[in-house]
Amino acid sequence: MQDRPHASPSAADASLRAAAAASRILGEIVEVSGGDCVCQFSDDARFATMTESGLGNSFTGQMGSFVKVAVGERWVFGVIRALRAAGTGKDTPLFAEIDFAGEMVPDAAASGGQTFLRGITRYPMPGQQFASATLEDLQAIFAPHARAHLVMGTVYPTDVVHASLLIDPLLSRHFAVLGSTGTGKSSAVALLIHRLVEQAPHGHVVILDPHDEYGQAFQASGIKFDTDTLNIPYWLFNFEEHVELLVGADNPDKDLEADILNRVLLVARRKGKPQHQAQRITVDTPVPYLMSDLLAELNRAMGKLDKPERLAPYLRLKAKIEELKADPRYGFMFSGVTISDEMPQILARLLRFPTEGRPVSVLDLSGVPSDIVEVVVSVLARLVFDFALWSRFDGGHPILLVCEEAHRYVPEDTSSGFRAAKRVLDRIAKEGRKYGVSLGLVSQRPADISESVLSQCGTILAMRMNNERDQHFVERAMPEGTRGLLGA
DSSP states (O other): OOOOOOOOHHHHHHHHHHHHHHSOEEEEEEEEOSSEEEEEEOGGGTTOBOOSTTSTTOBTTOTTOEEEEEETTEEEEEEEEEEEESSSSTTSOEEEEEEEEEEEEEOTTSGGGEEEEESOSSOOOTTOEEEEOOHHHHHHHHOOTTSOEEEEEEOTTOSSSEEEEEHHHHHHTOEEEEOOTTSSHHHHHHHHHHHHHHHOTTSEEEEEETTSOSTGGGTTTEEEEOTTTOOOOGGGSOHHHHHHHHTOTTOTTHHHHHHHHHHHHHHHHHTTSOHHHHTTOOTTOOOOOOHHHHHHHHHHHHHTOSOGGGGHHHHHHHHHHHHHHHOGGGHHHHOGGGGGOOHHHHHHHHHTSSOTTOOEEEEEOTTSOGGGHHHHHHHHHHHHHHHHHHHGGGTOOOEEEEETTHHHHSBSOOSSSOOHHHHHHHHHHHHHHHHTEEEEEEESOGGGBOHHHHTTOSEEEEOOOOOHHHHHHHHHHSOTTOGGGGGO
């Protein structure tokens, strides 16, 4: 456990008296539970206005505002989640339901002599007075304390207290940007990435952009890849991705055709390799092979069949391969240059090594056929994670993977469809921080995102959500002391 700072009782008492004098007493606590309390406003405080500079002229004790109560030598802070009256009329008692947010503890080494810590160690008692939080309180709560941070706005209801995101927790614990269509998610993500790049120009950012929203935003600091420049060689696909691409999830003979593909793909990958290397190659090994070799092996296997009725799955598989090769929409996988590329060249191009002042890769997936978008996302996310995994012995390279429309690739419902992308992103969410891979999820339908993945996000930027199901889902994912802010 972290040792909490402390100060002498006389210094703490003086600090409490000074803070109480600057605050407005609002009323008394009438009920306390594990994570919240209920307070009753005094008659003269019900409609008192906040007069501190920067807090505006809004009513004291409004929804989402901070309040505090003295407990021993420290202050316990909370956020007003709900307000209710005991009856009707202007003189009826008014009650506030308050979520505990944390406590301000004496700390001689900190600026201002105190530090805010999440969670509380001592609870207030019914009958104690509670007071409004001052501007100085909010500045102390939200101060970054000289740690690397990004300034994203101001803290409600002030216009002077900076809302900052600490860079290390933001990236090491992943983040999610959630909100309905038109609430500014893409603008917030673009601003966040610009601020990150300013402070960490040698990092690497990969944006999976299904609607071509980010290309314009990063013209100066990034490179945009579309289907004309993406060039993801088909030989990078593992066996599961080959099956989804060439066989399909809804094929009634999927198992039979997958077995055929397994045999001919292994032969094609091993062809032309020295014996000692070929024995170590599997159907998942990302080594270049010629599609013509795959077709030749498929024809050879068909020639060995003794019954014509057994040809059907071979012919379907062959027809599918030839169809994809001839379709210009799949040119980014089957172009002639892809077979000559090697893994270092591909990674250097997609992940921006070296960055050359432009560390952001915007992967425009809007031109990728919809039936294989998830396969492409699976390949790209797997490349990012595998690179980080194998480069950790070389000092590591921090990479941020931003996934727009995340509910499409990490859905809660796994009853149908291709789910390799979900498995890769789920692994990044759970293990990525060990290898320097950070995950950013962006979605307009948070309730459709896998709860196990969203629960790994330590920072949630929640914007307006019109759907009640989405609101309840995000509320469950938020940490203690902040759930009431969603409805404030």
